Amino acid sequence: MRILLTGSSGWLGSALAPRLRALGHDVTGLDPVPSSETRIVGSVADRDLVMRAVEENRIEAIIHSGALHKPDIERHRNEDFVETNVRGTLNLLDAAAAFGVQRFVFTSTTSLMISESIRTTGFTGGARKAAWLTEHMSPEPRNIYGVTKLSAEQLCRLYHLQFGLPVIVLRTARFFPEADDMAHVIEQSDANTKANELLFRRLTVEDAADAHIAALEKGPQLGFETFIISAPTPFQPEDCAALIADAPSVVARYFPDYPALYTKKGWTMFSSIDRVYDASRARDRLGFVCKTSFADVLARLVAE
Template identity: 50%
Template sequence: MRIIVTGSSGWLGQRLSAALRAGGHRVTGLDMVAGPETQVLGSVANRSVVDRVFAFGADAVIHTAALHQPDLRKATARAFVDVNVTGTLNVLEAARAAGCTRAVLTSSTSLMIDAALASGRAEAAAFLDETHGPLTPRNIYGVTKLAAENLARLFAEGGMTVAALRLARFFPTDDPAIALIRGDNLKALEFLHRRLTVEDAVAVHIAALERAPQGYSTYIVSAPSPFSPDEAVELKRNAAAVIARHFPDAPDLFAARGWTLPRTIDRVYDSALVRRELGFAFTTDFATVLDAMRQDAPLPFAVPA
């Protein structure tokens, strides 16, 4: 298959392009930054650049290019609209003109978080699945990612099969908004409710490309959580106790590393639909992380040197 990958020099796009190529596909990459998987340099916000990459020929497109949450500190609202909205429209229009039948859009769980949930004032953890709504994103990043999803839905109504993947956290950098727990301690804990590895992020894009049903689909993508909605209040009030109930040796394993368990968890992303509908199996969850800790093995989310 001839596949266009936007954002092909990024943390996800470069690995995804390499995996697709290893699977026998012909991949053409587009990115503003040069890289080993990028053939065309430029922005998705520039329609002539997008047309140039599709001129290589395409049966499908995986659109990962975007401004992200960390860009809120340096990019203007207009830049977010130009890249995340206009850029998505450019990619989808070029894909349709090239005769592409399938598209996968990298979206974000961030668009599901409104100001009330972000404030942390709720008395119970929110369990979020694809039915959650109405969606009222709290910042320009979420607003533009939701707009991109809606554009993708319109193109699916026109006959293209499109899957939007709302990925939880998979980048190696810390969230600067979280100050109490950082680094590997934080990442390990996030596998309980809001993280996946970049390897699983790559694999789920390929699964969506191959198996997404005809029309438009949206999937939350986050490592399976051990928690259930009947634990929502306790998760908000005493998350460490809930974790210890599910994983009795977790407190000792964390303490041995000088790590801490969280006092509270405010949200849990439910990835049951992507596992059920696409048959997707995550390779890493919190139990996998604990297994590595018990064996003093490399953590499954460690960034290679």
């Protein structure tokens, strides 16, 4: 397929483009930042550029992973987020409808599912317990990043309804390489924190890329779907109260060897976990499961 990949110079795009080419696809990268993966340097907010890119390259599929992200909030105005994340998505959808694009994959974020109350208190349904998050919840984004991503999701849904465009929305959990913005509070090494997060809110960039390939392949069959993409959690909904009160004990129930392995490494578990992303719908409907999980981290620790 001839694929337009936005965000091609970014962390995800740089992992995804080579995978797509290895599968025989012709990839046209579009990104404001030049790179070896980017053929067109420019913004998705530039409507004329987007229209030309889709028409002139006879694009058959669009993977839209380009966006302003949460860390950009400190450097950009709300208007910039609307222009890039909302208008940019609209431009791509219009181009898809105008030039017969056959499938569209949109990179969204689990961040839009975290309301201020979940982030600050862990309350859900009036009881103090971790939030068990599925695609069926009604999001209440807490910042401009989440608001614009949710708006873009709704545009994707609209264009499926109006034009029959197959669209798969992937709400990806954390896969960024940067240290957590609360690292100074957590007082853990970056590797320790990222390992812990694989239990409930993280995946590798390689798994994120593979999820997009699965969505690209299944798009026409599924029509319109939204999927949480995160490493498979060992937890169950009935664990949510204990996860807030004493997360290490819950983890030890599922992984009895973890305390000794962590002690040897000098690592610690989070004392409390306030949310769990349930990726079972992606497993059941998309046929996708992340390859890397918390169990793999422990296996590496055993091998050290």
